[in-house]
Amino acid sequence: xxxxxxxxxxxxxxxxxxxxxxxxxxxxxxxxxxxxxxxxxxxxxxxxxxxxxxxxxxxxxxxxxxxxxxxxxxxxxxxxxxxxxxxxxxxxxxx
Amino acid sequence: xxxxxxxxxxxxxxxxxxxxxxxxxxxxxxxxxxxxxxxxxxxxxxxxxxxxxxxxxxxxxxxxxxxxxxxxxxxxxxxxxxxxxxxxxxxxxxxxxxxxxxxxxxxxxxxxxxxxxxxxxxxxxxxxxxxxxxxxxxxxxxxxxxxxxxxxxxxxxxxxxxxxxxxxxxxxxxxxxxxxxxxxxxxxxxxxxxxxxxxxxxxxxxxxxxxxxxxxxxxxxxxxxxxxxxxxxxxxxxxxxxxxxxxxxxxxxxxxxxxxxxxxxxxxxxxxxxxxxxxxxxxxxxxxxxxxxxxxxxxxxxxxxxxxxxxxxxxxxxxxxxxxxxxxxxxxxxxxxxxxxxxxxxxxxxxxxxxxxxxxxxxxxxxxxxxxxxxxxxxxxxxxxxxxxxxxxxxxxxxxxxxxxxxxxxxxxxxxxxxxxxxxxxxxxxxxxxxxxxxxxxxxxxxxxxxxxxxxxxxxxxxxxxxxxxxxxxxxxxxxxxxxxxxxxxxxxxxxxxxxxxxxxxxxxxxxxxxxxxxxxxxxxxxxxxxxxxxxxxxxxxxxxxxxxxxxxxxx
Numbered sequence: 124x125x126x127x128x129x130x131x132x133x134x135x136x137x138x139x140x141x142x143x144x145x146x147x148x149x150x151x152x153x154x155x156x157x158x159x160x161x162x163x164x165x166x167x168x169x170x171x172x173x174x175x176x177x178x179x180x181x182x183x184x185x186x187x188x189x190x191x192x193x194x195x196x197x198x199x200x201x202x203x204x205x206x207x208x209x210x211x212x213x214x215x216x217x218x
Numbered sequence: 219x220x221x222x223x224x225x226x227x228x229x230x231x232x233x234x235x236x237x238x239x240x241x242x243x244x245x246x247x248x249x250x251x252x253x254x255x256x257x258x259x260x261x262x263x264x265x266x267x268x269x270x271x272x273x274x275x276x277x278x279x280x281x282x283x284x285x286x287x288x289x290x291x292x293x294x295x296x297x298x299x300x301x302x303x304x305x306x307x308x309x310x311x312x313x314x315x316x317x318x319x320x321x322x323x324x325x326x327x328x329x330x331x332x333x334x335x336x337x338x339x340x341x342x343x344x345x346x347x348x349x350x351x352x353x354x355x356x357x358x359x360x361x362x363x364x365x366x367x368x369x370x371x372x373x374x375x376x377x378x379x380x381x382x383x384x385x386x387x388x389x390x391x392x393x394x395x396x397x398x399x400x401x402x403x404x405x406x407x408x409x410x411x412x413x414x415x416x417x418x419x420x421x422x423x424x425x426x427x428x429x430x431x432x433x434x435x436x437x438x439x440x441x442x443x444x445x446x447x448x449x450x451x452x453x454x455x456x457x458x459x460x461x462x463x464x465x466x467x468x469x470x471x472x473x474x475x476x477x478x479x480x481x482x483x484x485x486x487x488x489x490x491x492x493x494x495x496x497x498x499x500x501x502x503x504x505x506x507x508x509x510x511x512x513x514x515x516x517x518x519x520x521x522x523x524x525x526x527x528x529x530x531x532x533x534x535x536x537x538x539x540x541x542x543x544x545x546x547x548x549x550x551x552x553x554x555x556x557x558x559x560x561x562x563x564x565x566x567x568x569x570x571x572x573x574x575x576x577x578x579x580x581x582x583x584x585x586x587x588x589x590x591x592x593x594x595x596x597x598x599x600x601x602x603x604x605x606x607x608x609x610x611x612x613x614x615x616x617x618x619x620x621x622x623x624x625x626x627x628x629x630x631x632x633x634x635x636x637x638x639x640x641x642x643x644x645x646x647x648x649x650x651x652x653x654x655x656x657x658x659x660x661x662x663x664x665x666x667x668x669x670x671x672x673x674x675x676x677x678x679x680x681x682x683x684x685x686x687x688x689x690x691x692x693x694x695x696x697x698x699x700x701x702x703x704x705x706x707x708x709x710x711x712x713x714x715x716x717x718x719x720x721x722x723x724x725x726x727x728x729x730x731x732x733x734x735x736x737x738x739x740x741x742x743x744x745x746x747x748x749x750x751x752x753x754x755x756x757x758x759x760x761x762x763x764x765x766x767x768x769x770x771x772x773x774x
Contacts, residue, residue, distance in 0.1 A: 124262060126275055126415065148414035151737065152611050168611045169416030170275035193420065193593075195611055196481065197551075209640065209738050 127176055130168040130190045130198035137185035138165050144183050145175065158205030166206075168195035237762035238749055241629075242283050247622050247752035249406045249729065250283040253745065254604035254770055258282060259421060263409045265337075265375030266363050273594040275418035276606055278375060279615060281405030288337060289402035292329045296398045303327050303382075316394035323349070323386035323393070329400065330378040333618055335407055338362060338383070339399040341371040346391025352384045360412075375403060377618055408615040408731055419613040419732065419745070423602040426588035427480045427488075427575040428554070432463040434591060441474055448476040451509075455558055458567065463589075464495050466569040473559030480575055482512065483637055483687050484549040487578040491540045491586065492556060494533040496569035500558060503528040505568050506539055507560045509553040514546025529561070538586070542578065577687055580635070581772040603746055603772050606732075610639050610742025614733035620750075622646070622724035626674065626698035627754040628657060631691065631763055633746035633771030636661045638686030641741030644748060647727035648735035650677060655725030659692055661741060670694035670705040670713075675720030680705040682712035687743075689773040691764050697754055698722065708774045709764035724752070746771040 131150075133141050138150050153162030171179075179187060190198035199205065238250050252258060258280035259269035265278050280286060293301075298312035304324040311318045330336060330353070340351060340363075348368055350361030353376055363372040366388060383400060387393055410417040430447040437443035442457030444450045445465070455474030459466035467474045482488050492506060507528070508517050519528040520540040533539055543552060554575060558568050572587045581603060590596040598604070608614070622628060632643055645658035650671055660669040667681045672694065680703050684690065693706040698719045705713045729750065732741040747770040749763060768774060 124267065126261065126418075128420075146413040146415075148411060148417060148612075148736075152740075166611065167416045169609060169613060170418045170420070172415050175415060193609070194481070195609065 125173045126170040127173055127191065128169065128193045129171055129176060130166060130195040131171075131179060132164050132166050132188040132199065132202050132204065133185060135163050135165060140185050141183070144178070153207040154199060154204040155207050156203060156205070158207060160207050162207050164202070164204055166195065166199065168198070237759065237766055238282070239285065241749070241751050241755070241759060241763065244753075247620055247624070248283055248750040249281045249408070249617065249620065250749050251279050251408060252282055252747050252770070253279065253421060253606045254747070255282065256421075258286070260375070261418070263412045264362060266373065269421050271594070272421055272423050272596070272598045272604070274421050276421050277410045277418045279408045279606075280403070281407050283406070284404045286403065286405070289404065292400040292402070293326060293398055296395060301326060315396065316392055317385070318392040319387050320390045323384065325382040325384040327382045329383060330381050332378050332381060335375060335377045335403045335405065337373065337375050337399070337401050337403050339371075339373045339397070340395060341397035343369045343394045343396070344387070344391060347387045347389040349385060349387045349393050352386065353378055353382070354380045355382075355384070371397075375407075377407075406617045406620045406729070408617050408729070410615050411736075414736070417612050417614055417736070419606040419608045419615070421604065422607045422744070423598040423604050424588075424590070424596060425576045425580050425584060425602065426590045426596070428478060428573045429590050429593065431573050431590045433460060433465050436460045436465060444476060448478050451475050451477045451555060452557070452559060459569070464569050464571045466496070466567060467558035468567045469558045469564045471563050471565055473557070473563055475555050475557035475560050477509065477553045477555045479551050479553045481551045482543065482545055482549060483577070484545055484547050485638060485685055486545050486687050488543045488545070488575060489540055489578045490543070490554050490573070490575040491538055492570045493572045494537040494539060494568065494570060495535055496567060497533050497535065498566040498568070499532055500564060500566045500568050501529060501561075502526065502531045502533055502539055503561045504559060504564050505533065505556065505570065506541060507555050508541060508543055509555050510551070511543070512545055512548055512550040512552050514548050515552070516544050518542045518544070579688060581689065582774055583772055603770055605635070605744035605746045607744055608641070608732040608741040610637065610641060610740050612740055614736050614740065615731045616736060617729045619726045619728050620646070621726040622655070622752045623726050624723065625752045626723045627752070628696045628724055629693065629751045629753065629755040629760070629763075630657060630659060630748075631693040631750075631767060632659060632748040633691050633767040633773060634661075635689040635744040635746070636684070636686045637742040639663050639742040640739055641743065642730065642732065642734045642739040643692070643741055643745070644729055644731045644750070645734060646729055647725060648730070653725060653727065654720070655722055656727065657694060657696055657724070659694055660739075661686075661743065668692055668705065668707065670703065672696035672698070672703040672719055674698035674722045676718055678703045678715045678717045678719050680713035680715050682707050689771060691767045691771055691773050693760060693764065695754055695760075698724070706760065706764070708768075709761060
């Protein structure tokens, strides 16, 4: 099974359908224009199976932006978006 | 330090070149992952597509701890007339190695142990329909190597969720199996869920950020043809010669300058180098410069490692010119410019080769130049450390549950390069905060430090300050009952705690690599190798393990 590196960005309103079509593992990285919550868009970046990309391009009807290659930072820059940073919810019992 | 074949450690009865197998000689639980060993890497979680080269995805990484020795054949003699259970719903007839069915199949029952990993190899001929091999009941369950398989030879690696191995035909037809092998592959193998295609990290050995470093596509002329992936920013001069990996630029009161944009990490120190083969007297500033400097960044110039003033230094053949770009808190892209006339109109001839742009602290003892033709075609021989690149977006791997419940002591070590973002390097369980008997190594960029947390029923943490990007060997050592948690960096103790970690042993949980639970705190960086051991390393074992990981990581 061949794979292709790409970044796919969708609007928040389309997230539920996109995850239903693909997987809840996808579109888990939150984005917004300012980099602040709430997320207005979601991203999945990395190695897509070619069949998945075929379906994203040609079958699934939800709007999407697709940027090929591994550089998701450049992709979201082109889309005018920033990652909404996660709060590091880690145990802070350090000393 | 490189380990030789003759090293012998106190307390270890034999020595075979690497310490790792001997850390597990008493049956200790744990893992050993080695991204430089492509025989242990697969592009898919089913282990059907091996990793054969750099810049391929990795979805299965085998645990080398137990030597990857396959167990005995679970089906010693293939015989569909004996030991084979025919599925209901179809009419089956069988010979020793074939089944003919109207629309069904059957299974070998109770040959697998749930949670164990197996290698399945099948050579089959199917007529009249297609077939699938599966590990769960139901005619529509996902096939281990596809859902509509035709005649051929197939191999996959799977972790049993069911004790039975099924062969099912999609419709009326005959399946003839000429070869069948089912053997256990012992170990705690790391994988990404099959449905999480984009979660797969990438196998890489890339250091040089530049691309097309040997000028493919360049043609001499006036101005000539610009090499692929480079741009002309000034082209009133000429590319007067393309000779192997050397490019000659000639000007006469004119300018001929190429550029390439590269992205740089916040707080990184980057070094761009070129080799000079000929120069008619041009200054370094005319040959080579940065453009579009990122806010907060500073630059400095060196010739053969000695600080010089670019505007006045005149390179001679053999010189290696080096510009350093030191970034502040802002990451971004900047453009490197090379040629003849970078600073203004010039007259002269210069010949250059071997552009190499890398982070200055990216690996100790690496060759000064890495040829990069394309993003997938570059120098990746043994001299270049291999790693898994985690993209900080959604890459991660996990194991099935590893049963550490027999011990309250662990050693967890990893060779990493961190890019500077909050990210979990590895964690036992989905969340240390909500599970007892756990530990994690965490790149805590918010506080510019590495964290090691150890928890019986009470969590105790130790930290070590760091400035990313940086390459390090991290080792966490836990002793719950002994009230000891230690974090070593590059073999040196960086932090320790004697606070009470509560009670109990470590738990029986999956290990997550590169994220918390596969859903958050995605690691941005490289993993050169990692070893986890359900026991406490002594000083000699720690030194040997650190030295071994450093051969893979080149951290110091």
